[in-house]
Amino acid sequence: MHGQDVALKGVSMTYPNGFTAVHDTDLDIHAGEFFSILGPSGCGKTTILRMISGFIDPTRGRVAIGGQEMNGIGPNRRPTALIFQNLALFPLMTVWENVAFGLEARGVGKAARRKRADELLELVALTGQGDKKPTELSGGQRQRVAVARALAVEPAVLLLDEPLSALDLKLRQHMRAELKAIQCKTGVTFIYITHDQGEALTMSDRVAVMNLGRIEQVGPAADIYNAPATPFVATFVGEQNVLRGRVVGRENGYACLETPLGRLFGVDNRGLSDGTDAMIFVRPERMRIANGTGDPANRIEAEVERRDLEGPFVNLFVRAGSHSLALHLTNSGTAGQEFTGIQTVGFDHGDAVVMPTGELARE
Amino acid sequence: MSELVRTYGRGLTALFVGLIVAWIVGLILVPQIRMIERAFIYEDRGGETAMLALEIDRLYTEKFKLEQRLKAGEGSGGGSGLPSPSLTPSPTPAPSLTPSPGLTPSPGLTPSPGGAGGGLSAAERVGAEARIGELNAQIAELEAQEDTSSGEAGMKESYSLDNFTTMSAVHVEIFVMTLLYALCVTVLCFLICYPVAYAAATMQSEEKLTLLMVGLVIPYAINELLRIFSWVMILEKQGILNWLFDALGIISMDAGEGFRFVASNGAVFTVMIYAYVLFMVFPIYNTIDTLDKNQIEAARDLGASVWKIHTRVVIPHAKPGIAVGSIMTFMLSAGSIAAPEIVGRGLHPDWFSQLIYRRFFEADSWNQGSAYSVALLVACVAFILVNMAIFKVGIRDIAK
Structure with missing residues (x-):
């Protein structure tokens, strides 16, 4: 055979x-x-x-x-x-x-x-x-x-x-x-x-x-x-945090997107021109609690809404304005109990993907 | 039972149970038992009992004649000139249970005109009266010997197998041939119905399926006799089929040519297949319909030929349906009387059902008719059992 x-x-x-x-x-x-x-x-x-x-x-x-x-x-x-x-x-x-x-x-x-x-x-x-x-x-x-x-x-x-x-x-x-x-x-x-x-x-x-x-x-x-x-x-395979915005510039090869939650940077493989309507995608497991460390860009102030313990990791749902974001955090032994109230969440430039607006997979 | 009572209440449950009991006992068990009983009772119509009854009848007749003559003599002797009151009840009370038509001339209805039978001498009267007395004694003696157990004079009934064993060779042949014919009809029906049922069950389009089903069912909205007669119209020597051949130039009807389709086995088979096709199509359709069509595709994908797909996948699955269809078609065609009677017209070999009819109503031998019916019933039950054994299906599969 x-x-x-x-x-x-x-x-x-x-x-x-x-x-x-x-x-x-x-x-x-x-x-x-x-x-x-x-x-x-x-x-x-x-x-x-x-x-x-x-x-x-x-x-x-x-x-x-x-x-x-x-x-x-x-x-x-x-x-x-x-x-x-x-x-x-x-x-x-x-x-x-x-x-x-x-x-x-x-x-x-x-x-x-x-x-x-x-x-x-x-x-x-x-x-x-x-x-x-x-x-x-x-x-x-x-x-x-x-x-x-x-x-x-x-x-x-x-x-x-x-x-x-x-x-x-x-x-x-x-x-x-x-x-x-x-x-x-x-x-x-x-x-x-x-x-x-x-x-x-x-x-x-x-x-x-x-x-x-x-x-x-x-x-x-x-x-x-x-x-x-x-x-x-992006949305059919795995989970994604999605934000809509407009391309406003480019910095170190990353596209800068003006979104309702501020300016966010992500990988752009297509060389989108300024003014294009676009979306930025970030996987929940690439998101983290910033706590004043790491990349100073890509920061969002958000309020913790819900915390689900899934054993090895913790699902954190936060709200920023009218947007809901999800974070998958490793359970480091505290089951994420320290994350309450207003937190600063963020992600690295390289962990986000920017694409022109298109059809998303339905949940 | 308690379940029924809870659902429908006592009154309705009693009604249901009553109806079911009445149905089983009154419409199935009792008639069947009576039929079987009759089948095993032999009516001897020609033996000693019959001779005895004849003799008694003869004596009664003689006595009656003498009495008539005596009465006529009295009438004229009285000289009243009036006709004797003709409506006086007959002096013979006809004790024999048979009304013996023909033997008893209607007494008293003819007004005896004076003088015709008169003029009996006194000696003759005495002689006649003596003879009547003698006859009465003889009648009494013979009647005492008479066996009235059968309820019918001159007929001796006894439990025996004679009704079966006296079946003539011709009748046995008809019996066997009928079973073979019914088997032929069943096999032909299956050959025609299986592809139709398969096509219907695997049909993709709902509309086409509805059309096919309506087409199959509509003829059954018409009375069976009408359907048979419509076939007579087609198969007649002056019928549609010959007319069609004529139109095609194969034969010339003007010259008196034409095929005699009716009164042949082919015609009877055709009509029967048409009459019972639905009883074969639907059971098979129902079973194939429950077959997971992926199995057919899987077999095809694995390289099976059409023949292999049917013999290994579809037919094994459809077995219970085929068994039910065969049983119904066989039973119906083995017991069919209208089709062979109307299409066969007495020219085509008899079916056993026709023979049973004639035993009952033409030979007036209900017991022998019952025996023939029982024989057919046993043959059909045997067919069912053999069928179930061949198809390896149980009652449960059939009930599904």
Whole structure:
């Protein structure tokens, strides 16, 4: 088994009812990588998945897998395998029959099927469970059966449609590690669809963030989080404090923004000209209580409204004028109890991002 | 029960329970038991009992004739000139339980004109009276021997299997063929209904589905007989189908050509399939509808052919629906009488249901008719059980 690359070129998908789910999209997924497509529901990510798996053909543009044109080729003749959101295991077949179904469809003999099914069950740590029915397994085990069933047909590309969303938190975290391990072991290209940023960031080599049928940013997980390209990516992935303002100048490469809470500085990768309406984004964990130390700029006087203890860190909610800001502070042993009343909060120039005004992700 | 009382109160609960008991006992158990009982009671219509009844009837007739003659003699002897009062009740009280029509000439309705039967000599009168006395004695003696257990004169009833064992070879053949025909109808129905049900269950567009369903249901708003007759219109020698062939130039109706579609197995099967198609479509549709459509896509994604998808994924899931549909179609077609009667017109091999009808109402042998019905019932129950075994479904799955 080894992975193949997937390429989408100028792909659009308009459904018969006139709804355009995907607009003119280009995407290059490398062979053997763990690639996630992250976006809110209805953003078109499932449509992209179905176009790669072959259940639908794009109305415009081309899909290629391993350099081969795929338009017009059905899902049963593509080197892909899909893991459904609800897994879609065959409840009337035993686990091993489920796993070997793809081989059965290819006319492999029963003994060979059984042998291969057992190998795959071993790969997903389900040795000896082959003769059970899927309903007798736990949620995580069923998950692994679905993975084994998809891998049985030796796909070059494995497509996963939010397969972990039905699991509880602990199991989900465990399965993330397992999926990643299986991907490393097999070298198959994984394309993972999710609306859960945690899943996308922890497992993926690269992530594409989608909104309203368009890809907003593609890059390694760290870039997506630390250097969002659009206001949507900035606010959809992780939490952000957002302030609107106008660019009024530039200092040491940082843009200066005139906001209702004073002049604030942040990283500007686009070279925004003065007078542009813009937004400044700061992650709550980059914010701190200034206490007269650090950067004298980027200071805001604010009143502490609420303090939530989350164990290792403390969420502090402060109010400055009509704006609410959030701070994630490390719990240094006092659970943040010393922060009451009026405090000066601030952040470093390099920890804020300035972008032109655009659409934000809805909470 | 207490649950019912709490929800509906005592009065309504009593009504419900009463209705259910009346339904089960009055409409199912008692008629069935009576039917089965009759099936096992053999009516002997030609044995000793029948001979005895005939003999008694003969004696009564002779006695009656003599009495008539005596009466006529009295009338003329009195010389009153008036016709004897003709409406006096008959002197024969007809003790035999059979009214024996034909044997008893309506007494007293003919006013005996004086002189016609008169002129009996005294010796003759004495002789006749003596003979009547003799007849009375004989009648009494024979009636004492008569077995009236059956409630019908001349008929001896006894529990036996004769109603079944005396079934003629022709009838047995019809019985077997009917089951085979019903099986054919069931299989054909399944072959037609499965694709329709699958298409309906996997249909994306709600509007199309509604249209299809309405199209399927509308014919069933029409009386079954009318539906059958409309098929007669189509299949008639002068019917629509031949007319269509004529229009296409395949045959010439003017020259008297035309296919005789009616009165063939094909025609009866066609009409029956049309009549019972819905009973197959809906159970299958209902089960396929509950199938997670992702399973079909998953199978397709794993490279399964259309055949494989259906044999491994869809049909195993639809089994209970197929079983229910087959049972309903089989029962209905095995017991159908209108379609073979109207479309078959006596020219096509009989169905067993027609035979049962004729046993009841033409041979006037209800007990044998009951036996035939019971035989059909047992065959149908056997079919259900075999069907359930083949499809590996229990009563519970069917109830779903």
